[in-house]
Amino acid sequence: MNWTIDELNRAAATCSCGLMHHPIAIREIVVEQCALQRAAAFVKTSFRHVSIFADANTFQAAGSALVDMLGELGVTCGCCIMEPDANGDVVADERTLMQGFLSCSPNTEAILAVGAGTIHDIARFCSFTMKIPFISVPTAASVDGFTSAGAPLIVRGVKQTFQTQAPIALFADVNVLAESPKRLAVSGFGDMLGKYTSLADWKFGHLVADEPYCPWIASLTADALQTCVDHVHEIQAGGPEGLSVLMRALILSGLAMLLLGQSHPASGGEHHLSHYWEMELLRTGKPQVLHGLKVAAASAIIAGLYKERVRERMGSIPRSPTTSCYLRRVQEQKTEVERILADIPSGIDIRSLIRLVGGAENPADLGIADVIVADSLNHAYKLRDRHTMLRFLQA
C-alpha cells in the first residue's frame, strides 16, 4: 500500500475506466513522527495568521505544541476549544459552528483542524464559508473522512452532509496518534472493515443499476482494507507503526472517494445502517457512539444478511413479463452477483477481526437496541439513493 499524491494523480489521468477522475489537490500528506513540526513549517510558508480548532483533549495532545511551534516561526495563532454538549460529546452543530466563526478574526488566513472527525467537520464548514483553506492535523486514526469535502453536520437535530472543501494539506503525527485513546483507533479499524461490504455494494450497484464504477479505485480501497487486516496485531498493539499503517489506509480510502467524487467505495449498506442508528441516538438524546464502532458492527450484520438472503431473493424473482426491469437485470447478473457474495467474508469472520482489536461485535454492545437494528434493516436503505443489496432485499 505505497502511494504518493503524484502517483495517484498520474494513475487517475491514465485510468481506462472511462469515468472522469478528480485530481487530488491536496499539496502535502505527511504521516510520520514529528509531523507537527512539518505542519508548522508548511503553515509558515503561506500564512501569517491562523486559527486552531480543537477540543480540550486534542488541544492538549497536539494543539498547544503546535501553537508554540507556530509562535516560534512568527505565525500568530488563535485557538478555539470546542465546548462539549450535555452528554460530554463535541458535536458539529449550530453551537460549535458558531463558536468556530466567533473565534476567527478578519485576519484569519487558514484554519487548522487539530482533532478527530468532528473537529474536522466544523473546521471544514467554517473555512469553506469564510473562503479560506483548512489544514488537517488528525490526532487519532479514527475515520477515513479527514480528506473528504463533505461535512456531516447536525442541524436542528438532524444530520445533513454539506459539500464544502477538502484540506489543502494533512499532517498526522504518529506519536500523537499512538497517545490517543485506544477506542479511536478501534473505530478507525472498524471504518476500514466496513469496506468489505461497501465494495461489494458498489460493484452490485454498478452491475444492476449502472452506478459509476472504477476497478482501479476499487482496488485502492481494497488494498487499504487488506493492509489493515494484514497488520491487525500491530494496530491492536497501538504503537506508532501499527497506527501509521492504519492512518495511511484511512487516508487512502478517503482519497479513493475524492478521486471518484463520490463515496461509493467506502460507504454501502453498512454505513446506511450506522447512519440510521446514529439518527436514532440523536433523536432520543443518547450519547453518540464512535462512527467506526457502529460501522464495524453493521458490516458484520450486513455481510451475514447478504450472504444468507441475496441469493435466495434472486432465486425468487419471477420470470414474467410483469417483473420490473431492475429485477430482471439482477436476474441476468446472477452469476456475477454470486461472485460478489463469495468475496464477502462471513459475519463471523468480520466479528473475529473486531474482537482481535477489542471492538464491539454487536450493536447491543454499543447501546443500540435490537428493535432499532431490525428497523434499520428494513428502512436504512432509504437514507441514500444508492443501489445497495440492502435496497435490493426490499425490492
Ligand SMILES: [Zn+2]
Ligand atoms: Zn478509473
Ligand SMILES: [Zn+2]
Ligand atoms: Zn465511514
